[in-house]
Amino acid sequence: MDPRFRPYRSVLYIPASKPRALDKARGLPVDAIIFDLEDAVSPEEKTASRGILAEALAQGGYGNRARIVRINGLDTEWGRADAEAVAKMEADAVLLPKVDGPADLDELAEITGDLPIWAMMETPLGMLNAAAIAAHPKLQGMVMGTNDLAKELNARFRADRLPMLTSLGLCLLAAKAHDRVIVDGVYNAYKDEAGLAEECAQGRDMGFDGKTLIHPAQVDGANTAFAPSEAEIDLARRQIAAFDQAKASGQGVAVVDGRIVENLHVETAQKTLAKAEAIAALGG
């Protein structure tokens, strides 16, 4: 699949220590999987999990889902061995936690070579250096780590995420400036469907490409929230048609549903249709 159009609506964390979950993910309609060697895996299980994961990926069966492996930090006792192992795995990308600046990515790239890198954005320094991190040539995507960030900021969890908005905004600006994928943080209350829907809608409206998830019950909510709706697809088609017609009669502006449509709106409409097509190509 062309990486420029790959959807990242639903990005599910799976602890690499859980073979049952690793297997279940082969049948889940997620756009991407983060195979986790870091926080979801206890110190006692770290080394064995590396082997379990390498075997699961070698076995395959993950179809079109992007396979991203989150390693432990390179300043931990497991990080370097994780990175060396991932470089040999059937993975599409490596995800580095707690990235403070581009030098962290340089250090990882020395081990993982050409493998695309994703960065966990979850430290105060990472927020301040977001633009330089996004500019790193090996960086493909950013993942908000809102749990670690809340801990570092001593911020409280609120439904409106007011304490997070500065950080979310800084990372979004950085990712968009450098044309990187960026996915929102997890919603911890995985049985709260309505709360997840609200947070997905907020992230989508801010410009995130999708949401990271911790449980299969969250997948449908994210897939729905981050896909163009039927109404949006219909509007995009009508905007493109109306603008083409306006252009043919020498006008630079069309009007659809009482709102102006200019070239820039047509670009957005075309992106909406391209995203809908990419989702359909994945099987919906």
Ligand SMILES: CC(C)(COP(=O)(O)OP(=O)(O)OC[C@H]1O[C@@H](n2cnc3c(N)ncnc32)[C@H](O)[C@@H]1OP(=O)(O)O)[C@@H](O)C(=O)NCCC(=O)NCCSC(=O)C[C@H](O)C(=O)O
């Ligand atoms: C939260 C959980 C511990 C709940 O687990 P469990 O009690 O086993 O859930 P269920 O019994 O409801 O599970 C039903 C079936 O679904 C499978 N399952 C569960 N979770 C996953 C998953 N993530 N991926 C794939 N499959 C999953 C179970 O195996 C059951 O299958 P079956 O038996 O065949 O029916 C658990 O969901 C979990 O561990 N989730 C992941 C937690 C995690 O990854 N945490 C780390 C990432 S969050 C983070 O670190 C963010 C960031 O760094 C930050 O700072 O914010």
Ligand SMILES: [Mg+2]
């Ligand atoms: Mg974290």
